[in-house]
Amino acid sequence: MGAPGFTGSPLDRVDHIRNDGDAFNALLNDWRGRVLGLDGLDPQVSAEGRLVWQSLADVALDLDLILLGLHEERPHFVPIHSGQGGAPRSPAVWRALATLPAEEAAIYGTARSLIDWHNGHRFCGQCGGPTKTFRAGWGRKCDDCGKEHFPRTDPVVIMLAEYAGRVLIGRQSAWPAGNYSALAGFLEPGESVEEAVRREIFEEAGVRCGAVRYVTSQPWPFGGSQLMIACIAQAESDILNIDTKELEDARWVSRDEVRAALEDAPNKSFGAPPPFAIANTLFRRWVAES
Numbered sequence: 001m002g003a004p005g006f007t008g009s010p011l012d013r014v015d016h017i018r019n020d021g022d023a024f025n026a027l028l029n030d031w032r033g034r035v036l037g038l039d040g041l042d043p044q045v046s047a048e049g050r051l052v053w054q055s056l057a058d059v060a061l062d063l064d065l066i067l068l069g070l071h072e073e074r075p076h077f078v079p080i081h082s083g084q085g086g087a088p089r090s091p092a093v094w095r096a097l098a099t100l101p102a103e104e105a106a107i108y109g110t111a112r113s114l115i116d117w118h119n120g121h122r123f124c125g126q127c128g129g130p131t132k133t134f135r136a137g138w139g140r141k142c143d144d145c146g147k148e149h150f151p152r153t154d155p156v157v158i159m160l161a162e163y164a165g166r167v168l169i170g171r172q173s174a175w176p177a178g179n180y181s182a183l184a185g186f187l188e189p190g191e192s193v194e195e196a197v198r199r200e201i202f203e204e205a206g207v208r209c210g211a212v213r214y215v216t217s218q219p220w221p222f223g224g225s226q227l228m229i230a231c232i233a234q235a236e237s238d239i240l241n242i243d244t245k246e247l248e249d250a251r252w253v254s255r256d257e258v259r260a261a262l263e264d265a266p267n268k269s270f271g272a273p274p275p276f277a278i279a280n281t282l283f284r285r286w287v288a289e290s
């Protein structure tokens, strides 16, 4: 069973070095250091479909570098590019993710999420003053009031409702024709994972659910930094009342239909999400339960 996309980074995050200025400076001067090559927020990809790394000597001295971590004692960095925040995911990223090895996609996802966070936190949310990076790029500190800000991830539930051996899938009108996925939505303040799963399924498809079980999770580096929490919920009926503002369509599918979609079979009844999306993992886990 494949691990979810954007997981499995080989880097040691070395949290203890982030607060140790001398140790961090030593890594900034380590000749083995590598710096991730990016085009804006997109990864640079080699002819072999791998991430592109530069040596520390090749990058400008005044660049703000985030310490992504160590691998076999070798420091790995990514520069903070200002003004690139919120770029929509591009076809170039999708193409890159089709070829990047899983562990490299995980490194890229971490880097992208962090850069995106820095770009959105150049000013203090408490007093409006300018902020500067600290903790080796794993935080920002306000020049004026001293408040420390740390990278956040937003929890998102993504789930299948299950009823009588079938699961509920949906599609948004912006997606390529025929593509369906699991329903999803952001957790709101004051909600548990289970409550968010039940609320989202009811809001989007009009289906009440009972028991909710956790399946797996993945970090998702697009549109900020999200933690996708994949669940399966037991539906109390299969009668749909679709919110057409959220979904263009929703329907119930069998394990055979999900299997055919995952295999991209000629007779498939819908197009499945790509392997690096957790909905794909969720479909695979559900199919394997039979």
Ligand SMILES: [Zn+2]
Residues within 6 Å of the ligand: 124, 125, 126, 127, 128, 129, 142, 143, 144, 145, 146, 147
């Ligand atoms: Zn401040």
